[in-house]
Amino acid sequence: MRRILGAPVLLRRLALASLVANVVLVGTGGAVRLTGSGLGCPTWPRCTGASYVTTSAMGAHGVIEFGNRTLTFVVGVLALACVVCAYYQRPRSRPLTLWSVLVLAGIPAQAVIGGITVLTKLNPWVVALHFLASMAVIAAAYQLWVRTAGAPAGATLPRPLAALPRLTAVVTVAVLAVGTIVTGSGPHAGDAHARRTGLDPQEISQLHADAVFLLLGLSVALWYALRAVGAPTAARRAAAWLIGVELAQGVIGFVQYFTHLPILAVGLHMLGASLVWVAALAVLETTRPGAPATAPAAPAQARPAVLTPTS
Template sequence: MSTASRLPKSIQQLADKLPTEVNSTIRRLAMLSLIGQVVLVVTGGAVRLTSSGLGCPTWPRCTSGSLVNTPEMGIHGFIEFGNRMLTFALAAVAVLMLVYLWNLRKERRDLFLLAVGLLASIPAQAIIGGITVLSNLNPWVVGLHFLVSMALVVFSTLLVNRAYGRTGRFMKRPLEAIPGAMSPVMTAVAFFSAVAVCLGVIVTGAGPHAGDANAPRNDLDWDLVSHIHAVPAYLITAGAVFAVYFVLRKGITGLFRTAALLLLAVTVLQAVIGFTQYYNGIPALLVGAHMLGAALLMGAATNAADVARFSPKL
C-alpha cells in the first residue's frame, strides 16, 4: 500500500496542493529561516547586554502567574519575552518548510533532512533557554544556549544553499574550478570558526555582561582566555587571506569568489570589533556587534566551505 493511499482524504488533498519541485516559497522560507536565526542571536545578545536575562524570572511562564510579561516588569520583561516569542516564529517557519517539502521528502532528501534538523533544534534551543533562566543564568548553560544558535545558523546556511541550487546534487549551474587545496583550507576555516565561537563563549562567561547583576561568572581569567580566543581568529584570517589571494591571482569568478571575499570581509570586521572592545573596556554595544559578527562569520565560513566542497578542482 502506498503512502498516499494510507493518508486520510483531507490530508491527501492538502498534499496534492503542495509543490513537487523547489519553488520560490521554499527558497523564501529558507532565507527567512537564516535571517531569523541571525536576528535571534542579536535579540539574545540584547537580553544579556541590557541585563534582561531574568526579565521573565521563570520558565516556561514569564512569571508564576502570567504567561506573558506585564507592564510592571518594565523594559527588561519586554526584551526577554520578545526574545522568547521570536523562537516561536522561527519554529513556525521551520514547520512551514517541512510542510512545503513534504512531496519532495524523497527526491530532495538533502533539503528535507536539513529542515528536520532545524525544526528539531529549535525546541531544544527553547528548553536550554528555559534552563538558563531556572539556573539563574549559569554561564555554562548560557554559553550552550548561544552555541545552539550558532548550529542553527549553520543548518540555515546549508538550507539556503541547497534551496537556491547553489551547492549539492541539484545545482542549477556548474561551479567554477578552484585549486585543490582550497576545500580543506575552507573546511579548516569553518572548524576554527566554530572553535573561536566556543572560546568566545568562555570569554563572555568570564566577563562583565552576565545578563543580570547577580548572575554567576565562570571565574576564569578573562584576559588569558581572551588571548586564547584570538588564536583561532588568526588562523581564520590566514585562511580567508589565502582564499582571496588565489581567487584574485587565478582570476576565479562565480560563487567561490563571492564566498571568499565575503568571508574575508566578515573576518576583518569581526577582528576590528574584537580588538576595539578589548581595548575599550568591553562596551555593551560592541559586544552586541561582536555577537552579530559571530553569527555572520559562522554563516560565511559555512558557505565558503560548502561552495569549495562542491567546486571542481584544478
C-alpha cells in the same frame, strides 16, 4: 493549495526568512543579556510562577526577555512552514526535507537549552552552549536555503588545498567557542547576580584574539590559493566575503575592548559572529567536491599554432 505550497520560489523565500530570523534571534538574545534582562522572566517555561506572559510587575526586563521568547515562536513557525513546503515539492527532494526537519527540530532543542539557562540562573557555560546551539541551527538553515536553489556544482580542488576550507571552518568554530568563554568571563552577565566562569578575562580575550588572527591568516591564504588554482568564481567570492566580514568583526572587537565593552559594540560583535559563521559556511559550500574547477587559460605564446588549409 498544494500547487502554491509546492512552488519552489515560496520555499526559497521561506528558507531565507528562516535563516535571517535565526540570525536576528541571536541578536535579540544578546540584547537580553546586555540589558541585564536575562532573568526578566525568572522561570521557564512560564515567565512567572503563575503566568506564561510577562506582567507589569516584571517591568522592562520582563518585556525584553519575553519578547525574545516570543521571537522563538516566530522562528518555529517559519521552520514548520519550510517543512510543509519541502513536503509538497515535486519531485520531492530528500535534502530539502532533511534540512527543513533539522531546522525545525533545532528550534525546540534550542528553546530547552534556553530554559535551562534560566533555571540555572544564567550559568555561563549553559549560556555558551545556548549560543553554540544557535550556530548549529543557523548552519542547518543555511544548508536548507542553499539547497532550494538546487544542488550546487561545487569545485574539485587539488588535494593539498581541499583541506584548507575545512580547516578554516574548524578554526571558525573554535573562535566562536572561545568567544563565548570571553563573554562568560566578562561583565555583561545578563543579571547582576549571575555567576561568571572565574577565568581571567584578559587571558581569555588574548586567546580569542590569537584564534581570530589565525582564522584571518587562513582565510587570506585560502583566497590566494583559490585564485592561484583558478577555482570557480563563487568560491573565490565567498572567501573574499569571509575576509571582509572577519575584518569588520575584528574592528568591532578592538573597539569594544579599548572602550571597555560598551553595550552597542558588544551587541554588534555578537551579531557579527553569526555573519562570520554564515560566511564560513558559504566558503565550505562553494569549495565542496563537485564539478572540476575551471583551469587557468594557457598563455597565448604557449599555444601551438593551428594550420588551416587554404583554398
